[in-house]
Amino acid sequence: MASSRGGIQDVSLLEHIAVAQCLNEQDEHTLQSILSSKTRNTSPSYLDSDADAQLLLNIEFNQAVRVRSLVLQAQERGPETLRLRINCSAIDFTNFEDSEDTQVIGLKADQVSKEGSAKLIPLHPTKFNHVNSLHILIESDHDNTRIDAIDILGTLVHATKNLSGLAQQEE
Numbered sequence: 001m002a003s004s005r006g007g008i009q010d011v012s013l014l015e016h017i018a019v020a021q022c023l024n025e026q027d028e029h030t031l032q033s034i035l036s037s038k039t040r041n042t043s044p045s046y047l048d049s050d051a052d053a054q055l056l057l058n059i060e061f062n063q064a065v066r067v068r069s070l071v072l073q074a075q076e077r078g079p080e081t082l083r084l085r086i087n088c089s090a091i092d093f094t095n096f097e098d099s100e101d102t103q104v105i106g107l108k109a110d111q112v113s114k115e116g117s118a119k120l121i122p123l124h125p126t127k128f129n130h131v132n133s134l135h136i137l138i139e140s141d142h143d144n145t146r147i148d149a150i151d152i153l154g155t156l157v158h159a160t161k162n163l164s165g166l167a168q169q170e171e
Helices: 031-035
Strands: 003-005 008-012 017-023 055-073 081-086 103-106 131-139 149-156
Touching: 017 031, 031 149, 055 081
Parallel strands: none
Antiparallel strands: 003 008, 008 149, 017 055, 055 131, 055 149, 081 103, 081 131
16 A cells, blocks of 8 residues: 655555564464565464553664554454554563653554555654654553554655765775
8 A cells, every 4th residue: 555645655664674573472473474475464364462452563674764654454352552662772561661652643443444445544744754663562452452464654764865966086
């Protein structure tokens, strides 16, 4: 799914994920099972929480990205709140509380519905402009939480723009 905001074409950033890890996932229903194809999951695989309803996703990109929106799909027991952080190192449930949220999103049922087309969950336009890692704490009021698909939409941050104007230096 691609979207456009301000004339910039957003694309799925899943193919730019270097490392993805989830805390409190069931052994048989993992984050890797829904991210392995590097496209939004359409298989019967899903991510499911284990001990309680919280999931903590730690996603590192292979280059800096601008994250503009998320897409989450869940048939049942979907998330109700997303707490997002960026550019943290080795974050877990204990130290997640030690720093400030970049953004907190209360989700409506139609934003995570598996039925029909997925709705974009827009992120704050200026807080996610240079993201090396994205950390998402997923919370719900259910006994456990299920995610059928996730997508991260945005653009790449290019370290260099146009180098054609630079003169070649002689040694």
